[in-house]
Amino acid sequence: MTAELEGQLYCAQSRLAGAIKPVSAETLDPKSTEDAKKATRRYFVLTSILAVLIVPASMVMFVDSKLSESGKALVEANDKIAIPLHEALQTQRSLIVSIEKRRGAYDADRLWVRGGKPDQDASASQRMVSVADERREIDYEQALTPSALAIKEQLQVFARNNRQLYAETRWLELLSLHGRENPYGSPWMRDKATQRENLELTLPMLVRHQHSRDGGKDDQKPQGPEHSIDDGLQKLAVYQDIRAMAQNAQHTSDFLWSAIAVYLLPVLYAVLGTLAFILRDLCTRTRNQTYHASHAQCAYCTRMIVAVIVGTVIGLFDKFMDGAISASPLAIAFVAGYAVDPFFAFIDHVASVGRTRA
Structure with a gap:
């Protein structure tokens, strides 16, 4: 066997040993x-x-994605409700004003005697109470008409979507490290009391009642059915701010977390x-x-x-x-x-x- 063949043999044996079990003195060293x-x-x-x-x-990205999807769905749902609700509220306001005018003329005829002089007998106060009771009954009857019930249902859904969209938008802003709570300086977001008043519905709706801002009895004041119309229109105005905030937060969040992902x-x-x-x-x-x-x-x-x-x-x-x-x-x-x-x-x-x- 020549030296060249012997060298090739040893190399082949070394490769074979390494392939079978690459254990050497160095690897066996402690x-x-x-x-x-x-x-x-x-x-x-x-x-x-x-x-x-x-x-x-990954968790934040998952939560952010779900919040963004939910916010877009809420915006889409409220967009479909907003215009029909606005038209229904305006129609209901016209109906209430018309009823109030006819009722005012009717009450004047009942509270004044012939000759244009006020009724001075002892039953005048009782008749005024009966007139107030009749007005309250008419209000309740009007609040149970199909159009009024439809407005109540739409307002309830719209206000609920507003609250959920606002809460989810705040979370999106926190997760994306972006924005502040009141970027437009809207007065309804100045404090918790105004936020609650503009995000929650005033109950009962479309009837005459005593209303208090803080739920107490000290500052109660009478509210007519038209107050529910104003309250609904205010919810529509508030939705414009919430919608702008939500879309801004969604875009920023999508850009940030999409780049990270x-x-x-x-x-x-x-x-x-x-x-x-x-x-x-x-x-x-x-x-x-x-x-x-x-x-x-x-x-x-x-x-x-x-x-x-x-x-x-x-x-x-x-x-x-x-x-x-x-x-x-x-x-x-x-x-x-x-x-x-x-x-x-x-x-x-x-x-x-x-x-x-x-």
């Missing part, structure tokens, strides 16, 4: 095991820090997938006593850099595959970071198919 443990702790800390960043960001989170998920692979590989190498500190450190750093590149590129795709089966770009980024080699094999396959068709 220091190598300590290095593997240190590397495991280091990568575990990195994984924990990354998880602390990713999990809250497209350009930042895929990179973090790809790095998280790579860290999962590294920790799994460290456990396997430590158990088999095949950890080589210098080689592993170089390989792991290279894999981390590749994961950043893969995550950056994969964020540009909304859906990685066509058809019924689709996956989130963040999930694909994690899988690609964990299995870099199969991912690049897939890219090579796609590129080769493209060259073949060309």
Whole structure:
């Protein structure tokens, strides 16, 4: 056997031994095991820090998305109600004014005796009470007509949507670190009392009643059916402010979290997938006593850099595959970071198919 053949034989034996079980004197050294443990702790800390960043960001992005979708649905619902409600309120106001005019003329005829002199007998006060009772009964009858009931139902839905939209808009502003509570200087948002008065309905509706701003009895004052009309029109005016605030917050939130979801989170998920692979590989190498500190450190750093590149590129795709089966770009980024080699094999396959068709 010549020296050249002998050298080739030893090289082949070395490669065969490495393929079967890459254990060497260096990997069997106790220091190598300590290095593997240190590397495991280091990568575990990195994984924990990354998880602390990713999990809250993903939760906030999910909540923000749901709030934005809900806000858009509420705006769409109130937009459909606003114009018909405005027309119904104006029609109801005209009806109330007409009834009040006829009632005023009728009451004047009843409270004044013939000759234009006021009735001086003892029953005058009783007749005035009976007139007030009749007016109250007419108010209640008018409040139960189909048109009045429809207005009550629309106002109830409209005010409820206003309150929910305002609350969700405040959350969106907080999540997107944007805006302030009263960007337009609207007087109805000056304090909690005015907010409640303009977001909640005044009950009862479309009937004469005693109304107090704070719910007490000291400042009660009579309110006629027309007050409910004014209250409904005020709700429409308040909705314009809330709608503008909601759309502004939604646009800002969509821009901010879309940029994070497209350009930042895929990179973090790809790095998280790579860290999962590294920790799994460290456990396997430590158990088999095949950890080589210098080689592993170089390989792991290279894999981390590749994961950043893969995550950056994969964020540009909304859906990685066509058809019924689709996956989130963040999930694909994690899988690609964990299995870099199969991912690049897939890219090579796609590129080769493209060259073949060309």
